[in-house]
Amino acid sequence: MKIKEVVSITAGKPINLVNPEEKIVKFVIDSRKSGKGTFFVPLKGSNVDGHDYIQDAVNKGAVGYFSSKETSFRNGIYVNNTLEALTEVGKYKRKYLRKAIGVTGTSGKTTTKEIISFLLSQQFRVYATEGNYNNEIGHPLTLANIPENTEIGIFELGASKKGDIKRLINISQPEIRVLTSVGYGHVEGFGSFEGVIEGKGEIFEDGEISILPDKLFNYYRKKLSKFILFGSSEEADIKISDVKVTTSGTEGRIKYKSDGIYLRIPVYNEAVFYNIAAASAVLYAVDINPIENLKILENFLLPEGRGKVLKKGNITIIDDSYNANPLSVTNAVRTLNKIPGYRILILGDMLELGKYSEKLHRDIGEKILETDIDLVLLYGKEMRYTFEVIKDRKASYYFEDKHSLFLKLMEKIMDKETVLLVKGSRGMRMEEIIQKVLQS
Numbered sequence: 007m008k009i010k011e012v013v014s015i016t017a018g019k020p021i022n023l024v025n026p027e028e029k030i031v032k033f034v035i036d037s038r039k040s041g042k043g044t045f046f047v048p049l050k051g052s053n054v055d056g057h058d059y060i061q062d063a064v065n066k067g068a069v070g071y072f073s074s075k076e077t078s079f080r081n082g083i084y085v086n087n088t089l090e091a092l093t094e095v096g097k098y099k100r101k102y103l104r105k106a107i108g109v110t111g112t113s114g115k116t117t118t119k120e121i122i123s124f125l126l127s128q129q130f131r132v133y134a135t136e137g138n139y140n141n142e143i144g145h146p147l148t149l150a151n152i153p154e155n156t157e158i159g160i161f162e163l164g165a166s167k168k169g170d171i172k173r174l175i176n177i178s179q180p181e182i183r184v185l186t187s188v189g190y191g192h193v194e195g196f197g198s199f200e201g202v203i204e205g206k207g208e209i210f211e212d213g214e215i216s217i218l219p220d221k222l223f224n225y226y227r228k229k230l231s232k233f234i235l236f237g238s239s240e241e242a243d244i245k246i247s248d249v250k251v252t253t254s255g256t257e258g259r260i261k262y263k264s265d266g267i268y269l270r271i272p273v274y275n276e277a278v279f280y281n282i283a284a285a286s287a288v289l290y291a292v293d294i295n296p297i298e299n300l301k302i303l304e305n306f307l308l309p310e311g312r313g314k315v316l317k318k319g320n321i322t323i324i325d326d327s328y329n330a331n332p333l334s335v336t337n338a339v340r341t342l343n344k345i346p347g348y349r350i351l352i353l354g355d356m357l358e359l360g361k362y363s364e365k366l367h368r369d370i371g372e373k374i375l376e377t378d379i380d381l382v383l384l385y386g387k388e389m390r391y392t393f394e395v396i397k398d399r400k401a402s403y404y405f406e407d408k409h410s411l412f413l414k415l416m417e418k419i420m421d422k423e424t425v426l427l428v429k430g431s432r433g434m435r436m437e438e439i440i441q442k443v444l445q446s
Contacts, residue, residue: 007099009070012045013083015098016091021073021082028069028081033092033150035143040066047072047092049143056088089143093177096149103152103159104130106178107288110163110171110209111186112202113334114281115140116312118186119162121285124306125299126292130157140164145174158292163209166358167195171208182291183213184284188222189333194360217287219280234290236283244283244296249276251344260286265297270304274324274345274425275313277337311437318444321419322347324427327436330356332366336373338429343377347423351379352411352439354430355386364391371395374402381418385411386434412442 010026012018020026031043037059040046046063048056048071057075060082064071070081072088085091100106109119116138123134133156139148140162152159163174175183188206196202203225210216210229218226220237236244248268249258255272258279271278282303286296308314311328326338335356342349351374359366371392374382382402384393393404401418405411415426426443430436 007095009045009081009083012070012095016072016083016085016094018072018083018085018091021084022078022080023082024080025069030069033095033147034063034068035092035147037063037066037068040064040068042067042069044068045070045072047088047147049089089146092150093146096146097177099152100149100159100178102156104157105182105292106159106161106180107182107184108161108163108175108178108180108209108213109184109186109284110165110206111184112189112191112206112331113337114186114277114284115162115164116328117275117278117308118184118281118284119160120309120312121281121303121306122184122288123160124303125285125289126158126160126294128299128302129294131155132158132160134160135162138162138164140174142170142173145177149178165205165208166192168197168201168205169208171205172211175209175211175213179212181214182288183209183216184288185209185216185218185222185226186281186284187219187333188225189331190359190362190366191331191333192358193362194358215291217284217291219284234287236280236287242283244286244290246279246283249279251276251341253346256341260297260300262286262290262296265295267297267300269300271306272304272315273306273308273313274315274341274427275308275326275337276341276344277334278313316440316444318446320422321424321426321443323440323443324425325437325440326427326429327440328432330354330429330431330434332356332359332369335370335429338427339370339373339377339379342425342427343379345425347425348381348420349379350381350383350415350418350424350426352383352415352426352428352436353385353389353392354434354436355388357388357431357433359388363388367391368395375399383411383415385436386430408439412439415439415443416446 009028030045040063046068126132165171216233220235220239220242235242245261247259257270289296314325316323384404396402
């Protein structure tokens with residue numbers, strides 16, 4: 007894309023436009039990531055105004071920039087609102103995709119997106135959301151950076167309140183809409199569990215094909231026309247069965263009509279088979295046999311912080327530190343309990359639960375009491391509620407700082423095969439504990 011095209015798309019006013027033919031390689035919103043071929047989009051935040059960094063971006067090699075303020079640096083484009091201008095570029099780039107797939111859910115959306123991308127990349131030129139660029143800023147930026155000749159886009163859609171999903175799908179207009187799960191994540195913003203159900207259901211408005219768990223069908227049946235269900239019931243189009251955690255990962259069966267496949271995935275997570283089933287439904291939606299193409303998943307690896315398996319001597323570390331909500335933590339507790347060996351669970355607070363926080367943290371305590379996990383280490387203000395439930399359980403400890411937790415962990419680690427699972431909300435930065443273990 008050239009600068010002159012961006013001027014046309016956004017109906018912007020050129021600022022000292024020296025070279026309208028200059029080609030843009032990538033749009034960036036952080037001047038520190040500026041370089042040759044980049045186009046800088048300054049955004050106004052609560053504490054920082056990106057316009058203050060236009061000169062820095064230009065000095066680093068940016069070929070152009072948006073501005074909603076008067077400026078004189080070369081190759082600028084004046085627009086009324088820089089985020090809206092970026093969004094218009096994203097909408098323009100989206101038009102050239104053959105298909106777009108939108109993925110949302112309380113938990114599992116990143117893993118499902120990654121599996122879909124892994125599978126479809128065997129037959130198409132695909133492009134997927136990177137990292138957590140799934141909100142009102144990250145989504146337009148993701149779309150604006152769609153590479154040339156991409157055939158299918160796979161976009162993760164995040165939401166913390168009602169209206170968020172609707173806003174995002176109005177930008178990318180995905181033909182295929184995937185809902186992975188619904189739980190109490192971000193319930194503070196949604197107001198209630200019913201609010202979460204309603205907000206997540208926005209994914210199904212005006213799409214061509216809807217994909218969702220069989221257990222959620224009754225919540226959304228009035229919104230659906232053409233749909234594919236996945237799950238363990240007889241009503242599911244994509245059926246899951248025989249799932250179990252083993253010493254080498256997770257095993258289970260996926261079945262579509264009369265075809266089925268038994269898979270062994272190098273991931274410690276029972277829920278991964280629901281993610282695989284959702285991805286299988288996407289294959290079906292794009293006219294690919296959802297069974298014949300699953301075998302390659304035996305080589306699939308999860309991204310950082312999403313259940314990725316790391317090794318440190320006799321310790322197997324399950325890095326699930328990126329985020330946490332009641333649904334995903336419950337799954338993590340149950341999964342760890344089924345892994346052979348000396349099992350250690352480290353949990354940090356689940357954030358953004360509002361008035362439900364105490365109850366939901368206590369519920370996690372009840373889930374832990376149902377297990378035989380050998381050692382439980384808890385950290386954070388909210389995790390004290392979990393500890394109150396399990397404090398009489400053997401080998402259960404609560405900490406107000408990570409260093410004390412780490413010292414107790416080092417004291418308790420044994421010279422035998424150990425599985426360590428670390429999980430917590432993003433704001434808890436639980437990956438710091440993993441880094442200390444790896445460096446010890």
